[in-house]
Amino acid sequence: MPAAIGERPERLATTVDASKFAIAAKPLSTLETITNNTALRKLAILIVLALVWEIYGRYVNNQLLVPTFSATVRAFVAAVVSGELPLRVWVSIKILLVGYGAGVAIAAVLTAFATTTRIGSDLLETLTAMFNPLPAIALLPLALIWFGLTPLSLSFVLIHSVLWPVALNTHSGFVSVSPTLRMVGKNYGLRGLRYVAMILIPAAFPSILTGLKIGWAFAWRTLIAAELVFGVQSGGGGLGWFIINNKNILDIPNVFAALLTVIIIGLFVENVIFRTIETRTIRRWGMATT
Amino acid sequence: MVERPLLDVSDVTLQYKTRDHLVTATYRVGFQVFTADRYVVLGPSGCGKSTLLKAAGGYMSPTQGEIRLKGEVIHRPGPDRMMVFQEFDQLLPWKTVRENVMFPMLVGGKIPAPKAAARASAYIDKVGLTQCSEQYPHTLSGGMKQRVAIARAMAMEPDILLMDEPFAALDALTRRKMQDELLELWDEIRFTMIFVTHSIAEAIKVGSRILLLSPHPGQVKAELNSVPRTGAAPDAARLLEDRIHEMLFAEPVEAQLARA
Numbered sequence: 001m002p003a004a005i006g007e008r009p010e011r012l013a014t015t016v017d018a019s020k021f022a023i024a025a026k027p028l029s030t031l032e033t034i035t036n037n038t039a040l041r042k043l044a045i046l047i048v049l050a051l052v053w054e055i056y057g058r059y060v061n062n063q064l065l066v067p068t069f070s071a072t073v074r075a076f077v078a079a080v081v082s083g084e085l086p087l088r089v090w091v092s093i094k095i096l097l098v099g100y101g102a103g104v105a106i107a108a109v110l111t112a113f114a115t116t117t118r119i120g121s122d123l124l125e126t127l128t129a130m131f132n133p134l135p136a137i138a139l140l141p142l143a144l145i146w147f148g149l150t151p152l153s154l155s156f157v158l159i160h161s162v163l164w165p166v167a168l169n170t171h172s173g174f175v176s177v178s179p180t181l182r183m184v185g186k187n188y189g190l191r192g193l194r195y196v197a198m199i200l201i202p203a204a205f206p207s208i209l210t211g212l213k214i215g216w217a218f219a220w221r222t223l224i225a226a227e228l229v230f231g232v233q234s235g236g237g238g239l240g241w242f243i244i245n246n247k248n249i250l251d252i253p254n255v256f257a258a259l260l261t262v263i264i265i266g267l268f269v270e271n272v273i274f275r276t277i278e279t280r281t282i283r284r285w286g287m288a289t290t
Numbered sequence: 291m292v293e294r295p296l297l298d299v300s301d302v303t304l305q306y307k308t309r310d311h312l313v314t315a316t317y318r319v320g321f322q323v324f325t326a327d328r329y330v331v332l333g334p335s336g337c338g339k340s341t342l343l344k345a346a347g348g349y350m351s352p353t354q355g356e357i358r359l360k361g362e363v364i365h366r367p368g369p370d371r372m373m374v375f376q377e378f379d380q381l382l383p384w385k386t387v388r389e390n391v392m393f394p395m396l397v398g399g400k401i402p403a404p405k406a407a408a409r410a411s412a413y414i415d416k417v418g419l420t421q422c423s424e425q426y427p428h429t430l431s432g433g434m435k436q437r438v439a440i441a442r443a444m445a446m447e448p449d450i451l452l453m454d455e456p457f458a459a460l461d462a463l464t465r466r467k468m469q470d471e472l473l474e475l476w477d478e479i480r481f482t483m484i485f486v487t488h489s490i491a492e493a494i495k496v497g498s499r500i501l502l503l504s505p506h507p508g509q510v511k512a513e514l515n516s517v518p519r520t521g522a523a524p525d526a527a528r529l530l531e532d533r534i535h536e537m538l539f540a541e542p543v544e545a546q547l548a549r550a
Contacts, residue, residue, distance in 0.1 A: 180377045183349060186367040188394045198397070202384045285383045286428025 067253040075253035076260055085242070085261060092238030093265075095151050096223050099158025103215060106159065107167035114171050115196070121171070128168045136161035136222045140229055154226055161222040162215040169214070173207025174200050206282045206289060213274050220266055294361070295322035296482055297346065297450055301355035304341050315341035316508040318355065321501050323450065326480045330497030330516070332487060334538060338508035339486045343454050346484065347373050359449060369398055372443035376455040378435045381427040381442075387414060388423040391442045398446075413445040414438075416475060433464040440472070444481060451483035457492070469495050473519070490534050494527050502537060511537055 027033075034040060050069050057068030067075070079085035110127075113120035136157045143153040177200055185199035201208065227240020239258055246254035282288045299322070304315040315338030323329045331339045344350055346357055348367040357364045359371065372394070374380070381390050388410055395406035414423050417437040427435055436456055443451055457465045469492060475481075487493050493500050494516050502511040514534070517526045 178377070178379050180375050180380050181382070183347075183367070183373065183375070184380050184382070186349065187347065187369065187371075187373050188397045189368050190397060194397075199382075202382070205384070281384070285426055287383050 064250060064252050067256055071253045072256040072260060075251075076257035079254060079257055085257070088237075088239050088242040088258075089261060089265065092223060092227065092240070095154050095238065096158065096219060098151075099155040099223070100162050100216065100219050102155065103159040103162025103219070104166055104212070107163050107170060107211075107215075110163075110167045111170045111174065112196075114167075115174050115200075124167060124171055128164045131160070132164045132168065134160075136218065137225045137229075140226050144230075149230070154223065154230060157222055157226050158219050161218040165214040165218060166208075166211040169207045169211025170204065173204030173211075176207070177203040206287050209274070209278065209282065213270070216269060216274070217266075220269070224262055293324060296325050296327075296360060297323040297484070298358040298361075299323075299342075299346070299355075300358075302342070302345065302352040302357060303354035304338060304345055304350065305353045306341065306350065314507040316503070319503070319508060319510055320355070321510065321513060323482065323484060325482050327482055328476060328485065328496060328498040328516075329483065330485045330487060330493040330500045331503065332490065332493040332497075332500050332534070332538075333503030333508060334505045335488055337503040337505045339488075339503055340454055342503075342508065343373075343452050343484060343486050346450075347371055347452050369394055369446050370449045371452055372446050372448040374436070374439045374443050374451065374453045374456045376458050378432050378459065380439050381435055383427050386424050386426055387419060387430070387438050390427065390438055391445050394442065394446050409445050409447075410441075413441040416444075416478070417441045417471070431464075433460055433468060436460065436468060437471075440475075444475070444479065449482070451481055453483055453485045455486055455488070458487070458489075465492075472496060490531050490538075491527075493534070494530055500534070502534065504538075 028036070054069040057066050057071070060066045063071065076085070110120075110124055114124035115121070139160055140153070140157050143156045147153040147156060181199060181203050185195050190198055223238070224240045224243075227238050228244050230237060230240070239262060243255055243258045246252070246258065278288065300320045302319050303317050306313055306315060319338075319342060321329075331342060333339045341350070345352055346364065348364045348371065351365070364371075382393065385393060388407075391410040391414055392403075392406045395401040395409065396403065401409070411420070411423070414420055417440060419434060419437055419441070422430060422434065427438070430438065440456065457468050460468060473496065476483075485493075485496055487496070497516045500514045500516055502514065503509065504511045514530070517530055
């Protein structure tokens with residue numbers, strides 16, 4: 001028979017001190033450590049892919065269709081050593097930086113207008129809704145008529161590809177800054193530009209960074225595509241021109257080498273530059289959403 | 291008493307707009323806060339006590355009456371009235387604990403950096419967070435975040451501290467501990483504060499004087515002295531709690547519902 005509830009005795013116990021527990025953290029085995037390393041696993045995938053490429057290239061045995069991995073690497077090294085590829089990359093990067101910078105600057109002005117006035121906010125929302133779905137490359141023919149075969153045409157297209165995602169994300173970031181943080185900023189006596197710089201921008205930084213990343217991705221892809229079209233007509237230029245030119249002289253390993261360069265630069269900016277900014281800012285601050 | 295009140299709220303009616311209503315939050319509320327008061331504004335939810343605190347903070351202007359700090363009418367927010375909010379996200383996530391405490395001092399531009407650093411260390415030490423001073427807020431628990439917010443507000447050495455239910459989002463055990471710590475700090479520094487709460491027990495424990503507001507819209511029901519912290523009869527706090535409870539909930543529930 002279980003005792004009635006009223007008859008159950010009280011219980012007092014002593015706890016063991018934490019220092020007396022035997023189990024401390026035990027390191028994982030070497031194999032586990034290696035297989036847990038994402039970078040190493042991805043490197044293994046890359047090596048396998050390169051091997052498959054090499055074998056398939058040798059099997060096809062046609063440099064005009066599929067140059068082997070080793071031929072591509074040789075072409076890449078040769079183009080780098082001769083200074084041709086770095087020069088083309090530099091031409092592309094220069095135009096990209098100008099366009100990206102101008103796009104971000106215009107986005108800042110537009111967002112400032114949108115944040116301070118209701119009509120500005122309506123304007124920004126209407127413009128982004130209109131222009132965001134329009135691929136920047138579609139504006140290139142128009143740009144060529146307006147600005148001719150000058151870097152200005154490329155910059156115009158780049159600005160269009162950067163402006164809308166950056167402005168849209170920055171604005172929505174500002175709008176979603178918590179009312180408490182806004183009140184805290186006002187409480188310190190912050191107003192105007194100092195309030196924007198010291199409270200709104202850092203508080204909205206996760207959104208702003210997302211906008212900058214999307215803007216970069218759009219700009220980089222747009223630039224290469226634009227150079228392909230632009231390069232055909234201009235007889236000189238950046239990476240896109242290098243690709244189309246080598247295709248025309250049937251130097252296909254060079255085309256592959258240039259494509260490899262496009263991938264490497266894209267990876268570098270997205271996974272090294274932006275990743276570093278992210279770990280140093282929003283991850284450290286605990287503001288990362290993913 | 292001939293002493294001039296530090297904060298003088300006279301006849302204040304507050305209204306704010308929601309999507310489709312103009313809501314009267316408080317109606318002709320008046321009270322005075324003197325130096326070193328632990329002034330508690332107590333009332334059920336919807337009595338406009340937080341709105342009243344926001345008006346004292348300078349975030350909104352009264353439609354009637356005025357609020358004066360040291361004789362000056364309050365127009366806008368300012369660091370002479372530091373706020374502590376209920377929400378944990380009141381700390382700037384991109385600054386460490388120390389930077390958070392130093393930031394308002396540096397923004398004002400009146401306190402040189404070395405002095406601000408020294409003051410920040412002193413107040414972080416007072417709330418017992420010296421070990422965490424280089425950590426970012428997201429690594430702290432809720433109670434620790436509120437301690438930082440209190441240290442940050444006190445380090446400014448404002449004329450008055452405005453606390454908007456600072457412990458309401460904490461668990462019961464942490465909340466009691468924080469109340470004790472706040473009283474210890476007051477014993478040491480003798481700051482002046484307005485403390486808004488909806489908990490009668492918290493009001494009696496934390497406050498020296500208690501303003502009771504009625505719900506919808508908030509009007510002054512009573513202004514009582516709290517139980518002295520030492521030398522009071524053992525059941526004085528409980529008796530006062532019962533008395534306040536009766537005053538706030540004197541109306542039958544049905545009548546309240548009919549008005550709401």
